[in-house]
Amino acid sequence: MKAAPFAYHAPATKAEALDMLAGLDDARVLAGGQSLLPMMNLRLAGPTHLIDLNGVPELAGISRAGDALVIGTMTRQRAAERAALVHEACPLLAEAMEHVGFQQTRNRGTVGGSIAHMDPTAEIPVAASALDAMLTVESAAGARQFPIGELAEGYLMTQIAPDEMLTRVALRLWPKGHGHAFEEVTRRGESFCVVCVAALATLDASGAFSRLAIAIGGLAEAPVRLSGIEADLVGARADQDAFRAAGAAAGALAADEAPFAPPAYKRHLAGVLTERALARAAGRARRAAA
Numbered sequence: 001m002k003a004a005p006f007a008y009h010a011p012a013t014k015a016e017a018l019d020m021l022a023g024l025d026d027a028r029v030l031a032g033g034q035s036l037l038p039m040m041n042l043r044l045a046g047p048t049h050l051i052d053l054n055g056v057p058e059l060a061g062i063s064r065a066g067d068a069l070v071i072g073t074m075t076r077q078r079a080a081e082r083a084a085l086v087h088e089a090c091p092l093l094a095e096a097m098e099h100v101g102f103q104q105t106r107n108r109g110t111v112g113g114s115i116a117h118m119d120p121t122a123e124i125p126v127a128a129s130a131l132d133a134m135l136t137v138e139s140a141a142g143a144r145q146f147p148i149g150e151l152a153e154g155y156l157m158t159q160i161a162p163d164e165m166l167t168r169v170a171l172r173l174w175p176k177g178h179g180h181a182f183e184e185v186t187r188r189g190e191s192f193c194v195v196c197v198a199a200l201a202t203l204d205a206s207g208a209f210s211r212l213a214i215a216i217g218g219l220a221e222a223p224v225r226l227s228g229i230e231a232d233l234v235g236a237r238a239d240q241d242a243f244r245a246a247g248a249a250a251g252a253l254a255a256d257e258a259p260f261a262p263p264a265y266k267r268h269l270a271g272v273l274t275e276r277a278l279a280r281a282a283g284r285a286r287r288a289a290a
Helices: 016-023 036-041 079-084 084-089 090-099 104-110 110-119 125-129 228-235 242-249 263-289
Strands: 008-009 027-030 048-050 062-065 068-073 134-139 143-149 153-155 166-174 177-187 193-203 209-217
Touching: 016 134, 016 166, 027 036, 027 228, 048 242, 062 084, 068 084, 068 110, 079 090, 079 104, 079 177, 084 090, 084 209, 090 125, 090 177, 110 125, 110 153, 110 166, 125 177, 125 193, 125 209, 134 153, 177 263, 193 263, 209 228, 209 263, 228 242
Parallel strands: 008 048, 027 048
Antiparallel strands: 062 068, 068 166, 134 143, 134 166, 177 193, 193 209
């Protein structure tokens, strides 16, 4: 199938793009196009106006600002995957990127586009959730910020207004010596994940958790943080009992129905992958401290 007719717009600046969003009815912005264009071709989306952001270089880039890694919405996924700054300061994101689709799709797909699309099986939003991402959206009237946990309002639905676009993602960086891990199960190869888990951990001198974060994707319309078990395990020794406790908490979460993955299977995967991810993250933290 082919997309329904639409008017194409190619702004050269962010301000120009925001003015178009403010003045055009039924407009969508085009970032990497890895999700929007297939939806348009299948007639699942049919905007009257398409605003192509690929000619707006100011929307791309990776930098460090204090304790945050700041990524422009148009930064290619492959660029983030290969960036030395990402590997050094935010290795969880680099590891998660390796699981995103195929290299060819990562060459075009953008970091911000994946988050704004908010596919429940997408890896980048899960890593961003574990990293307590703060999102910046802008319109011609101004900018506002909110945490990634407030983004989703339903399946493939977000609080980004029709005249707004995501412009920046700020990931909270963890201290040197922390451990990280990203685990997922897919139906085949590099296809969409069934369930994925991102974990971060730091240990104190006695080998107990001093801080941890666990985010799970694929269970619901948005990533789920295990905030309760994170708090419970602080001060507990990072051993198999702790890993099992995290897995049990993940396995008790509610899960959506999917044609190829019933809720019970998703809960099973959430438990197994959480236990595995936390064990790997703790192991990395332990080796870093040795």
